[in-house]
Amino acid sequence: MSVTDPRDSTRETKLSLPKTWHAESADAMGSMGMFLAGLVLVSRNRYLAWPVALLALSSFMNQHPIRTKEGGSTPWTALMTATFALLVSHAAMFTFTDPVTGAIKFSA
Numbered sequence: 001m002s003v004t005d006p007r008d009s010t011r012e013t014k015l016s017l018p019k020t021w022h023a024e025s026a027d028a029m030g031s032m033g034m035f036l037a038g039l040v041l042v043s044r045n046r047y048l049a050w051p052v053a054l055l056a057l058s059s060f061m062n063q064h065p066i067r068t069k070e071g072g073s074t075p076w077t078a079l080m081t082a083t084f085a086l087l088v089s090h091a092a093m094f095t096f097t098d099p100v101t102g103a104i105k106f107s108a
Helices: 028-043 046-061 075-094
Strands: none
Touching: 028 046, 028 075, 046 075
16 A cells, blocks of 8 residues: 555554543533522522622633633623622612502602
8 A cells, every 4th residue: 555545554553542531511600690690580589689699700700711612601691690680689679669559659
């Protein structure tokens, strides 16, 4: 066979595995933060909104932009969702309701 032929048996090498395998893993803190922010939005639990905001902030500060997959959720979305959940959960404290009917009063 020719020297440039890739099927030449003299060009065979032994299979060698890499020392470490690169495993693609999802951002667990970001996913958990998004889930808990959705839980806060549904339940309007003000006390859960603060730890979710801290978790989203921690996820944002510990982001690895080079390691993110294309089209994956970014820490920006978790941070914005947690901020929105924090605002929505506390918004009920600033609305004026009628004590008899519970409806929102638009005038004094």
